């Protein structure tokens with residue numbers, strides 16, 4: 298399997314190269330040149346297999362240049378029982394008739410990003426070995442909270458790789474900060490930046506493009522890479538759990554073989570929902586995808602009108618991991634749905650760069666609307682949904698998951714006769730304050746760790762193990778830097 302650029306501006310590369318490079322150096326994203334397919338019979342047979350077997354089956358199709366035994370090793374190391382619940386890596390909870398919640402947050406940091414970031418470091422490590430790269434890879438991460446901790450946990454103590462995380466000093470919750478600065482490992486660094494998330498993100502992006510700095514780093518034996526979902530190595534592990542969830546429904550006798558389901562995904566960068574779409578292209582029976590947004594509903598507008606327009610205000614919401622205006626992975630989706638038409642992609646992304654907007658043609662729009670629905674949930678709706686679902690169905694969704702539930706309800710107002718899988722992307726404890734406010738327990742508590750305890754008492758549920766005792770853990774990172782001094786900070790870390 299070769300990987301090609303969505304903009305037709307780069308040679309075809311192997312899976313290992315695509316993962317090592319992260320994105321196409323000249324701009325654009327790597328995509329598989331064709332999509333492997335499973336039959337209904339293949340999917341039916343997966344009922345005899347566990348998560349790891351299904352993961353191996355899928356990864357092997359995409360990473361044909363990797364050694365099968367080594368892939369298996371990587372999968373078993375990643376989804377080890379210390380990182381995930383031993384049998385049920387992604388539990389599927391029946392919420393109501395024909396409604397299922399796919400809990401993706403049982404990994405070490407309580408966010409769905411663990412499912413990819415526990416495995417991807419092994420894939421990168423193997424890529425480095427295959428290419429015989431004689432440099433140490435330095436993963437630069439700019440984070441607004443969740444990605445940073447998941448990347449630190451995933452890359453911790455992986456030989457030949459260092460990871461440096463930049464977060465906005467005042468822009469993450471105290472729990473998220475605490476999760477990051479208490480990470481162990483000899484190869485991890487965490488830096489608080491005096492600036493906002495965009496300052497961190499822009500600084501990191503500029504560094505990737507800074508030729509002189511990259512040459513200097515290279516002479517000293519290092520090379521930069523990225524761990525966000527522009528990297529194919531982060532997307533491919535996410536295809537797995539959509540198959541696993543479907544197969545689980547088959548096993549429970551809730552659906553018949555070949556029966557289509559709906560899939561709802563609370564979406565930010567379009568990575569998770571794109572993985573679901575790849576699963577569909579590989580043969581998973583899907584009726585509709587419901588792309589759920591919060592008040593930053595650029596994707597809802599795009600799916601309804603065919604116009605993608607970033608000239609709008611950015612809103613801070615209680616589902617911060619979806620506060621995003623540039624959904625990077627949409628480019629991959631548009632490439633696939635236009636049957637690899639890189640001329641169109643170039644035209645649209647050129648418009649986006651110069652005018653901050655692009656409009657797709659009617660034919661493509663109709664094609665998308667046959668399978669994709671865009672809906673959103675505003676702040677009040679999200680809070681009401683958390684409260685109502687807890688009260689009526691005794692299930693406690695986090696704000697991101699609640700956005701998914703509400704968006705689905707707006708799409709499907711009548712009786713649900715098609716089963717729906719709703720992706721749940723974070724533990725409710727990760728966003729305790731918003732959740733506690735939504736279920737209307739009277740409280741007058743300021744400290745975030747006390748709020749965790751209060752939520753536990755109020756709901757009679759367990760605090761996610763990643764967040765328990767967090768306030769008692771030792772702080773291991775205390776670096777702080779100004780937003781225009783990130784380069785110096787990196788050099789200081791590498792020396």
Ligand SMILES: *Cc1c(COP(=O)(O)O)cnc(C)c1O
Pocket residue numbers: 408409410443444526563564565566567568569570618619697722723
């Ligand atoms: C990252 C994240 C999302 C958005 O996922 P994308 O793949 O970027 O669409 C949703 N919810 C949570 C909790 C996240 O951390």
